[in-house]
Every structure is written in structure tokens, then in C-alpha cells.
Amino acid sequence: MPASKTPDSAGLQNSLDRFIDNDRGNKLPNGEQIFNHPLIGFASAEDPIFGEFRNEAVIGPLFRPPCSWFSEAVTVISYFLPFSEYIRRSNYDNLQTSQEWLHGRFLGEKFNQAVSRFLVSELENSGGKAVVPALEPEYCADYQAFSSNWSERHIAYAAGLGSFGLSRGLITEKGLAGRFGSIITDLRFKASPRKAGNPFQNCPFFADKSCGVCIDRCPSGAIQAHGKDKSACNRYTRIEDHLREMRLRYGYEHSVCGKCQVNVPCEDCIPG
Ligand code: SF4
Ligand code: SF4
Numbered sequence: 612m613p614a615s616k617t618p619d620s621a622g623l624q625n626s627l628d629r630f631i632d633n634d635r636g637n638k639l640p641n642g643e644q645i646f647n648h649p650l651i652g653f654a655s656a657e658d659p660i661f662g663e664f665r666n667e668a669v670i671g672p673l674f675r676p677p678c679s680w681f682s683e684a685v686t687v688i689s690y691f692l693p694f695s696e697y698i699r700r701s702n703y704d705n706l707q708t709s710q711e712w713l714h715g716r717f718l719g720e721k722f723n724q725a726v727s728r729f730l731v732s733e734l735e736n737s738g739g740k741a742v743v744p745a746l747e748p749e750y751c752a753d754y755q756a757f758s759s760n761w762s763e764r765h766i767a768y769a770a771g772l773g774s775f776g777l778s779r780g781l782i783t784e785k786g787l788a789g790r791f792g793s794i795i796t797d798l799r800f801k802a803s804p805r806k807a808g809n810p811f812q813n814c815p816f817f818a819d820k821s822c823g824v825c826i827d828r829c830p831s832g833a834i835q836a837h838g839k840d841k842s843a844c845n846r847y848t849r850i851e852d853h854l855r856e857m858r859l860r861y862g863y864e865h866s867v868c869g870k871c872q873v874n875v876p877c878e879d880c881i882p883g
Contacts (some may be wrong), residue, residue: 675760681795708759767793
């Protein structure tokens, strides 16, 4: 049975904004802010779109719908944490990934997990229960097939936060440079409308072949007019020289790039 209390979505947004403003985890080592205020969207856990995600052409059969993560699922909450201008601008050139972007990606993901836990506690304070699939032990990704049993960008699409771009990021009204997260709860929130008329509406390339800036931004050639080659992108970020430098300079075991997310028209808004 769903919990009896119906929470206030505006109250949840306000609490999260305050958390973003005040939590020290949202800072780089030099004190600069990692993320700006987030967007939040809601989808019914019974929305048929979650069944469609299991199609090979979308995510694939590995995807698990909300009720398989949490049997009392009523609502799926998705949020987008947009990177601050400081982080975004640091990665504008065509050289190696900036130090600020790297910290934003890795320290930012740690903070993203703190955001999920904070939202769980807010939902529990409202009388509900909540599960974060990305933090569950069963969460898994298949890096050969580039598929996973829970996809934050697809969940964000379901929750009305935006639509996909040629670079395969999700273009929200605050752009695509940032991190996504999601929570499943037994509390009932009103579903957000999916304003995009189709899964690619916010990217002008799909309407009339205009833009395409991310094609030229990509140092590996992974983004082409016909789409994105995820293995080429993956190979580029795993070049041994990059990994060695990540380990030696910053202590990270992984590398990232992110050039297609910044200095592009969809960086921090919907182009148009
Ligand atoms: S840079 Fe242009 S073509 Fe590429 S995803 Fe963004 S809006 Fe679409
Ligand atoms: S992350 Fe880098 S290599 Fe991968 S698609 Fe974007 S620009 Fe290309």
C-alpha cells in the first residue's frame, strides 16, 4: 500500500536547493562550487515507457523497471545537477580534459550520491520509503554492450526533464553538462509532462541537420552525423597515457573527456 502522506514537490525542490547551496561536498578543493541548482522531474512507476526501455533499440532487456527494484514503487523521481559555469568553462579548449572537469566528474559523482541519500531522508521524513537503484548492490552495467539495468538519462527522459542530443546526452532546460540521479518511492507525486514531442526534439540536428557542433568538438571522432560510436568514445578515455596521468596527477583510476558537453549550444540550455 502506498504511504498515506502526499508530499509537496515544491518543498522537495527547496530543500534540495538548500542542500546544494550549503553542503561542503558540492565544492572543489579550491572552494569553487561544482553544481548549480537542480531540475527535478517525476514519472509514475507504472508508466508504460519503462517497459519500452527493455527493447533492444532503447536500453535492452537488461533494464529493470521500477517495480523490480522496489515492489511498493509509486513514483520515480529524477534530478539533473548542472555543472557550474566555472567547471564548464574550464573544459572549453581542445586540449586534455581540465583538472576542474575531472574533479567535477569524480567528486561530483560522490556528491551526487550524497544528494540521492539526502532525498531518501527527505522522503522518509514525509512518511515514505525510497530506493536508489544506482546505489543498490544489484545495479550493473554491461560495458561491452553499453547497456545497464538502470539508465539515469532514460529515467530523466521518462520524468520529463528533456530529450536526447546527437552526442547522446539528455538536453534539459539547463543543458546537458552535469550529472543525473534518481530515486524510487512509495509516495505519490504528480507526473511531470514530457514536453519534448519526440526523444530528440531538443537537438536541432535531428530537425534540420543544423548545429552538429559536438561532431567537431569530439577528439576521437566518436560523434558522426549518423550517431555516436560509444566504443570509440570509451577507447579514447581509456588510452593508457590518459590513465597513467590520471593516476599520477590526481589519483583517479579512470579518465573522462566531456568535450562534447561544453562549448556547444546545448551546454546549459535548449538550443534555439
Ligand atoms: S552540440 Fe548541437 S548537434 Fe550536438 S547534441 Fe548539442 S544541440 Fe545537438
Ligand atoms: S566524451 Fe569525448 S570522446 Fe566521448 S563522445 Fe564526447 S567528446 Fe567524444
